[in-house]
Structures are given as structure tokens and as C-alpha cells.
Amino acid sequence: MSSANAQASSHWWRLRLVALLVVLVSGTVLTLGAFAVETFERAVAPELAKRTRLIGVIVRAELQRALELGVRLDSMAGLDRYLSGTLQKFDEIDAIAVHDAAGVPVASTRRSVVDADAAAGPEAFVAQRNSYSLPIVDGNRLVGEIRIEGSAGFVRSRLSEVLLDVMTIALVAVLLALESILMLGAASVTRPLARVFHLLDAQRHGDFRHRIGPGGPSALVRVAERLNDHAQDLADRFAALPSAARARVRERLEAQLAVGRPGLLRLADVNDIRPALFLFSLSTEVAVSFLPLYARSLDRPAWLAPDLAAAAPLVAYLLAVGLLTPFAGRLARRFGARRLFLLSVPPTVLSLAALAQASHVVEITFWRGVMAVFYATATIACQEYALRASADSGSARPMGAFVAVVYGGVFCGAALGGVVAGSFGFRAALLAGAAIAVLSGALGAALMSGPAGDAARRTYDLPREARTTRPGAKLLALLLGLAVPMNVATAVFVWYLTPLMLTAAGSGPAEVARVVMLYYVAIVIVGPAATALSDGSTGPRALAIGGASLAAASLLSMSLWGGFWAAVTATAGLGVGHALMRAPVYALAQRLDPLGTAVTPLRVAERFGAIAGLGACALSLQSIGADAAMQATGILACAGLLFYLAMEAAVRARTNAGRTR
């Protein structure tokens, strides 16, 4: 039996439940999404028709003004040029023609087929074409008519945007459902089962110091009550003895009893962090989709250009996160992960509320920096909790869960923030983020109650045999060969070059955001599978090398072809590659040093790798150009992988040589 068995079994059923749930929820939401798109199409049709008609009315007014001045319809100079100019201004029309009263064309213009197709985008919908004929009247005489053909492509492109928006919302809904059902499943089945088995194990070995909260199916409730009563009864009877007898009995008892009321048994699980971290990450990222716009719309010092004002909060954020990362792990161990997380929530709420009230770009930059500091402490506190809760050190599971939850939160935060800001404004989105951060704090207080959230012993308190040799060369290879290139690629390619390149190619902000989101979606989807493979027969090393190879190949593929679809493929490929390697890299670091001392350098290398990569790219972009910067990122990933393999081979050769000697 045992709690190990119960844990393995609960892990299995959770996976199965998650798979079923994802199928059910995504199927339902996508069905409703398709229905929503069809409903939207019908609902926006009248508005689109009004736009086309308005353009016709405007053109007619111009013509009638000329007619009032006595110019005949068939002798208006430059009519073709005027119609062409109007056509170029309004994407929603494909053709304008002016006919005389007999129906003979006087002037006409039509968008070329190539332009019309470009405006249309992918043929996701068959949209209705709007056509209008408006009479032209001179005094009491009908002198002709204007025929306007609305663009089906324009409607189609608007509707495909709606479809993409709906799909994004559907994905957000599925991720939220996943986190909710995991929380409900844990609360109603897996946790009660694990608690019962744990207490049973303790009592059969004579430890009667604890009780558990009854919960779950009725049989488990009855067992919990029985076991609790064992502990309580023995504690009461022991307390009733005179103190001399107590001391005598304690020596002979071969059992441990509670003094007073048995303490509540606290168990830690990797999944304890999920709901709180997911909501926290979501709340801090609500502003990510609109913060540059928000910053640009506020007052700024005269010397600060609008583009720099837009970038200032991101720079402050990265710097603050980078500066705090080396200390956050130590803080989490010193004060306890739970306390550090809970202490990080109020300043985050305050920062979000202050961002909502900000009127100057300096305020935005300052509060974004404050939020970054507490984002770093909160996320690292959760990471520490997950790593300590994982019974088997060297497993990719804690890091896999951490990465999936953080990236899921980032994705949902960005999407929800965009939707709420679009409907209710930036301030409402930020205040909603503050409310969600409060909720994350409440969930953290309720769920992160295991011993993994307590302050940790210092390394030198640990038994001598628990200490290992310093990881040295292998850790260096892991940091410089895999972790740094991975984070350089994320910061340079995903955050910086892809938006720049796509914007230059004519993509709007929404399209850029969708392409960037592909990276996060790939990590959220592939991450759990990578974790399972890492803990299974494949192992973390093979996954880390495979992921790094795929990431390097994706980056270098941009040298072979360019444009929108190349960026889409490379971003998705990079996301999959990083999903394969991110948790295994942490598992490898944990295996190098089970005490966890390798994790802090890994975090620091990740953060500073990203900042250094971004800085180097920004400084050199003017001189070398985006293509060369992208190639350099790919070459760095390749070189890092080769360096890792070479260092690993060298360390292995040295170890073998040591053994043979």
C-alpha cells in the first residue's frame, strides 16, 4: 500500500480526467465558438452595409455639388481620378461606377483582383457582397446613378479575425477549466485519499500525533474520523496521567502521542501551487497586451520619445525581475515559500491599482517595476514550494507544472486583459487584475499549507551525507549550453524580433499577438507530455538535447524562408522545442545537486541571459539588421548545444579515466 501507491494512482486518474475534460470542454467551447462566429457574421452585416452606403452617399453628395454648379455629369474632369482616390481610401469597397440616366458608364474604377485577394485573407468564410445603387439627382431630374460594390474580402477578413479571437477565448476557457477541475479533483478525491493513507502509515508505525481533515467519499470520511479518534483518545488518556507516570510510560510506549489536541497533518504536493500561481500569473499579465499603448497615451517628460515611453515599463520589468532573481530563492527558504508568496500579493495588488490610477509614464514605469519585484518573489516562492514538495528529487514534474501554470496564466492574462480593456478600458482591466491577484492570495493561503511552504533548513544544517560535491563543469555546461541560449531565443526572437518583423511585413498588433501566443500555447500543450517523458524512460537529457536541437533548427529555418508563415512556423517550433527542454533542464540541475543549489544559478542565468540577449540585439539591430540578428540567435543555440555535448563528453571521459586509474 501505501501513500506512494495512492499517489501514483491519483496521478494516473488525474491525467485521465484531465484528458477527458480537455476533450469535453474544448469540444463544447469550439462548438459554441463556431455558433458565435456565425451569429457575429449576421449581427455585423447591417453595420457593414451602412458603411458601404455611407461611402456611396458621400460620393453622391460631391457629384451633386458639382451638378449644382452647372457641370454636366459626362463632362466632369477628373471623375475617374476622384473615384480611384475614394476606392483607395476605403478597403470595404471593391468597385465604384457612375452611370448616366440611360445606364451608360461615365466613369468607373475597380480594385485589382490581387489587391482584393490580399484584403480578403484566408477563405474562411463565404461572405455576402453588399451592392448599392444610389440615384444622382440634378434639381428635379434623374441624371444617373452610382453603383457601389462592397468587398466580400473585407467582410471575410474581419470575420476571420473574429474567429481567431473566439478561438483565443476558447483556449482561455479550456485552460481555466483545466485548472478548476484539477483543483476540484484534488479537493474531493486525491487529497483525502493521500491524507488517509499517510495517517494510516503513521499510526501503524506508532505515530499518533496527527489528525486529518475528513473529506472525500464517505468511506474515507469514516476512516479519517476513526484514525483521528485514535489519536485524540490516546492523547486524552495520556494527558490524564500524572506527570511522573507520563514520563515512565513515554519510555516504554514505543509510540508517539500528541500533547493536547493532535496537530493537523500537513502534506505538500506539487499541485498545491497551481491555482494560486495560475491566477497570480494571470493577474500580473493582464496589462501585457496594452501596456505600451497605455504608457504612450499618458503624460511623459518632454525628452522621452513616445516609442521609448512605450518600452520603458518593459525594460523596468525585466531589470527588476533580473535583479531580484538571485535573492528570491534565498528569501523563499529564509521566510518560507508560503509566507513569501502571501507577502508578495498585497504589493502586487497595490501596483495594479496604482497602474490603473497612473497619469504619467514615470508612474507606470515605477509601478511596473514594483510589480516585477514581487512577481519574481511570488513565482520563485511557488517554484521553491513545488521543488520541495516533489518527493523524488530530479523529477521534471515540479518544473513542468510550474512552467505550464505560469505560461497558461500569461496566455490567459494577455488574452483576458485585451478583451476587458477593449470593452471597459485599460483601467478596468488593471483593476480586474488586482481583484484576481487578491483571489490568488486567498487560494495560496488555503492551498499552499504543506510543509514545503515552511522556512527551510540551511544547507549547513543538513547531514554530512546529504551534501554532494559541487556540480561544477556539468552545471556550467547546462547553463551556458542550454539555459542561456533558450532564454536568449525567447527574449530576442519571440519578444523582440518577431513583433518587429511581422509589423514591418504589414501585420497588425492583434496578428502579432496571436503569433507570439503560439509560443506560449505550444509550451502549455506540449509541456505536460514532456514532463511525463522526462520522468519516464526517455529521461531529461534526451529531451533537453532534442528540444535544444528543435529550437536551433526553428531559428535557423528563418534563414531559408521568410514572411508571415515562416515566422509562424519558427515560433511554434521554438515553443515546442522549449517545452521539451525547459522542465528537463531543471530536472538535470536538480540531479546535479539534489540540495537545490544549482537551481539559483540556473534562474539567474535564465534572467540575465534574456536581458543580455535583448540588450545586445537592440544595440546591434541598426548595424546588422533583423535577419542577421535572427541568424546569430540560431547560431548561438547551435553553439550552445555543441558546447553542452562537448563538456558532457569531456566530464564523462575524465570520470572514466578516474575510475580506471
Add this chain to the structure above:
Amino acid sequence: MPLERVAGATPDKNTETKGETSGMPLFWRIWGAVTLVIFAVLSLFVVLATMQFNAIHSTLVGERLVVLADRTVAPFSAAVRLGLALSSVRNATALLERARQTDDAIVALHVFDDVGRIVHSTLSSPPAAVPAFVGPARAAAGGDYWYRQTPEGFVGSVDLVGERGRSAGGILVVYSPIGHATQVRAIFAELMLGAIAALALAAALAAVLLRWGLSAMIRRHRAIEATVRDFERGAWRGAAGRARAKANAEDADGLREGLEAARARYRAVGRRLSAASQETT
């Protein structure tokens, strides 16, 4: 389902009847939780999709207002370029009125000067100045057109470019929010109806899928239930003097063995405490 088929138990009339239902509460519990989550997700989806529609539709309306303002601004721009005051434009009200009549939902068109004073309007008694939010919105747009949805309705505006490229004011179109609000409410109702239908289908499908997908887990919980019941019955029968009988149910995950061992340990410790208590008295 008889107990022996799910948990390898020997037949017993009483336990069979109970055993048939023991896995069901867990199943319905999970089904209820899954249905609740799908309900929450669909509700959230309906709210988000409605908000998204609100954003899309208001963008379309706003863009139309800008088209209208852009076309109406031409005669005023011409006057300003000639160095004339905005108030000196003849037939200004008629020009604005002609634009207003393109759509019944247009509440008003105002021409305002560089400090926001309304110079011409389609309203018979217009306000003295444009609303306070217009200034910051114009500044943020940097001379470009802009539109915004406010609680009072939509507003769209185009700047009038005066001498040396400086802004000389602008045209503000105010549009009724009623039509848009009706559209948004209609979409919400339609999506809600669709969501209710989808929820009913999903709940039925969830029952089938969970029954199939979680059968092993439900079997295991039935076995736990049967083991606990078996242990409890053994306890009360043992207290009445009956010798320990062979277990009826399979020992799920070694639970019975664990319960027996924990009880034995509890009894042993309890007896020692009793002995210690008697020694002291």
C-alpha cells in the same frame, strides 16, 4: 453491478445491494464537478464573446463615424486654410445637418475650435464646449482621427488642420448607443441560448465519457468502500465475540491490512496507558 465483479468480493446479499451504489456517489460527484466547470466555462465564454462582439461592433461604428466626420470636415478645413475663423463659415449648420441625416442614430455633429468651444452644431441649444475627455483623446491621437465609446454613446472626431499644420479644432460626431446596446443584448441572449443547449449536450456526453474513462478509478473507490465496510463489520462483530472471519472484499491498496495494523497499534498503546493509569490509582 455485483460487488464480486468489481472488487473480487464473495457474495453477500447485504453488501451486494450497497456495493451496487457505492461507486455511484463518487461518479455523480465527479460528473457534477465536471458539469459545473463546463457551465462556468461556457458562462465565461458567453461573457467574453459578448464583450468581444461589443469591441468589434463599436470599432465598426466608430470607423463609420470617422468616415462621416472626415467627409464633413472638408469645407471647414478649406475656410481655416484660408485663414478664416471657423465661426465665419456660411451654411455651416446646413452642412452639418446634411451629414446628420445620413443616419437617424446620429445625435449631433459639433464643430469646435482649438480650445474646445463649440462653434457650430446640429443641436438647437448645444453645450458650450465639448466634453472633458475630448482634449486628452485628441492629444493621444496626435492630430489623427479617433473614436471612443462612452456611457452616453459613441463619439468620433477628426481634427481641422489650420495654418502651419496646427490644429484649429475639429468635428465631433455624437452617435446614439441604443442600437448598439440592443445588438449586444441580442448577441448575449443568442449566445446564452446556444450555451444552454451546449451545456445539456456536454453534460450528457460527460456522463457517458466519465463512466467509460473513469471506470477503473470508480472500481478502485468501490473496492475502498467495500474494504472499509468489511473492516467496520469485522470490528462490531468481533466486539460481540465473533471470531475473525475471512474478508469479504479484496483488500484495496492494502487498506484493510493498514487499518488492522493501525487498530492493533492503537489497542496496544491504549492497553499500556490503561495499565499505567491503574498503576497510579
